[in-house]
Every structure is written in C-alpha cells, then in structure tokens.
Amino acid sequence: MSFRHPQILDIARRDGRVTVDGLAEALGVTVQTIRRDLSELADAGRLSRVHGGAVLPSGVSNIGYADRRALGAEVKAAIATRAAALIPDRASVFLNIGTTTEAVAHALRGHTGLMVVTNNLNVATTLAETDAEVIVTGGTLRRADGGLVGPMAAAAVDRFKVDVAVIGCSALDAEGDLLDYDPGEVEVARAILRQSRRTVLVADASKLTRKAPVRIASLSQIDTWITDALPDPLAEKCAAWGTEVLHP
Structure with a gap:
C-alpha cells in the first residue's frame, strides 16, 4: 500500500x-x-x-457513523441553520436519524416552546437541556448510531400529527428517489412523512453520488429540499413537482 x-x-x-x-x-x-x-x-x-x-x-451497508458525521460538516451545519429558520417557536417537529438532522437539532437549541418527536437518541440528547418537550419514540436500538427503528418506532410516530418533519436520507438517485439502507429505519421515515403537515428534506449534494437499496419516498412527496447544489435535470423535476429547493 x-x-x-x-x-x-x-x-x-x-x-x-x-x-x-x-x-x-x-x-x-x-x-x-x-x-x-x-x-x-x-x-x-x-x-x-x-x-x-x-x-x-456505499451499497447495501452504510459507512460508519463517525465517518458520516465528519463528512461535509460545514455544509451540514449551513443546511441545518437554513432548516431551523423555517421552524417557528412553539412548533411541533419530527427529526429522524442522521447526522444532518442531528445538526438541525443543534441549530434549534435557540428556539423556544418546541415539541420534538424523534427516533434519534443523539437528537434527544442535544435538545435535553433546552425548554423543548422531547418525545422519544422507542423501538429497537441501533447501537451504531443511536437510532430507534422498527414497527414499535413507526407505531409511536403514527400517534402524532406535527407541523414540520425534517428528515435526512443516505442517498438520492437521478429519478429523485430518497434511499436508505435499513428497512426498519425506512419504515419510520415513511410514517414521519405521513404524519407531518410540512416535510423538509436536508440532504447535501454528496448524497447524489451514493447508492442505497431501500426506497423511502420521492422528492415529489417533499415540500422543501435544502441542499448545497443539485444538477439541472433534478432541479427541473423538482420545479415540475412543486418541490421547493433552498440553499444555505
């Protein structure tokens, strides 16, 4: 070597x-x-x-959580700040598993009166010292990244109807499909999208270079996508679908 x-x-x-x-x-x-x-x-x-x-x-398994957290940290922080600006005080919010949604939790620490429902123990810990009401879904603990996945987590999500869902994904393809690795995590992400009045995807352009085997949803089902860059063909699809694209 x-x-x-x-x-x-x-x-x-x-x-x-x-x-x-x-x-x-x-x-x-x-x-x-x-x-x-x-x-x-x-x-x-x-x-x-x-x-x-x-x-x-990337392929059928994700890279390590510590490596993911370090990837494009400045871009993730900028995306998170933009996402947090969309969320008013005293809103109800879903935050799912991921390093970018974890960055959003950090960006929300200055908000007041939030209710945050999450299947991400890192998000819960980040917001524990704020005045936010933090509700953890339960479910099967994925020790590698502090995620809670599976039917119990999805069932807990179904008990809520929140103002804004902020979700991440592991990959995005040219057709505009949001992709991930773990079917148990995807089950929860789909429930979050169903139970939210507004959906916000936080995913930087590196996700367009990656592959994952399990489909969460289409960008056509997302209200707002916050990203640092995207190719023109996908931008045109977002415009046709009515998916708002914002940059940090």
Whole structure:
C-alpha cells in the first residue's frame, strides 16, 4: 500500500469525495500517480471510482457513523441553520436519524416552546437541556448510531400529527428517489412523512453520488429540499413537482 493511501482516505472521509486534480495538487504528484492510487483503493474496496475522482463506497451497508458525521460538516451545519429558520417557536417537529438532522437539532437549541418527536437518541440528547418537550419514540436500538427503528418506532410516530418533519436520507438517485439502507429505519421515515403537515428534506449534494437499496419516498412527496447544489435535470423535476429547493 502506498504511503499516500491513508492521506487520500482521510481527505475522502473529510470531504465525502476526492478529485484526481485536487489530490495531485495537494500531494504533489502527477495525475497518473493519483489515478493509480485511486484504482488500487477501489480494488481494495476502500473507495468507489466516479468521473474525475472517487467517493466513499456505499451499497447495501452504510459507512460508519463517525465517518458520516465528519463528512461535509460545514455544509451540514449551513443546511441545518437554513432548516431551523423555517421552524417557528412553539412548533411541533419530527427529526429522524442522521447526522444532518442531528445538526438541525443543534441549530434549534435557540428556539423556544418546541415539541420534538424523534427516533434519534443523539437528537434527544442535544435538545435535553433546552425548554423543548422531547418525545422519544422507542423501538429497537441501533447501537451504531443511536437510532430507534422498527414497527414499535413507526407505531409511536403514527400517534402524532406535527407541523414540520425534517428528515435526512443516505442517498438520492437521478429519478429523485430518497434511499436508505435499513428497512426498519425506512419504515419510520415513511410514517414521519405521513404524519407531518410540512416535510423538509436536508440532504447535501454528496448524497447524489451514493447508492442505497431501500426506497423511502420521492422528492415529489417533499415540500422543501435544502441542499448545497443539485444538477439541472433534478432541479427541473423538482420545479415540475412543486418541490421547493433552498440553499444555505
């Protein structure tokens, strides 16, 4: 293994993706050398090649929670701030599992009088010291990320009808489908969408480079999507569906 490989993986974990030109400049080597490094890392299953570079691999299992939390942290924080601005004081809110929804919880700490229903123990902990009424759904604990999933969690969600749902997803495809890895988590996310008067998706552009096997819903079912960037074809679909797209 080349001594550059750990450096390349560190950059990929930090930024979500790497480019051939960017790595060549950062590491002071030729683009041919970087292409060879990326091919070797892809062969080892550490990265997935995309046009002009590589991304962290995804497929039927998600990357680690700590790695996800570190990916694009500044972008997630900006998206979270924009999402929090849409939520008035004394609103009722769903927040589901995910590092971006966790960032939204941090951004909501200055709000007053909220009722927050969540299947995310990290969200509950973040809001525990505020005046928000925090309701945890229950369900099967997923120790890897503090998520509560499965039929019990979905049934708990069905007991509420809230003003705003803020959800994340693990991947978005070109057809505008929101995707995730765990059917038990998806079951809860679908219940959250059903039981909300307004739905807000918080998902940065890196989700467009990833794949996951379980469908949550379509962007056509989402009222507002907050993201840092999106390709024109998907922007056109959102306009046709009436899905509002906001940027941080």
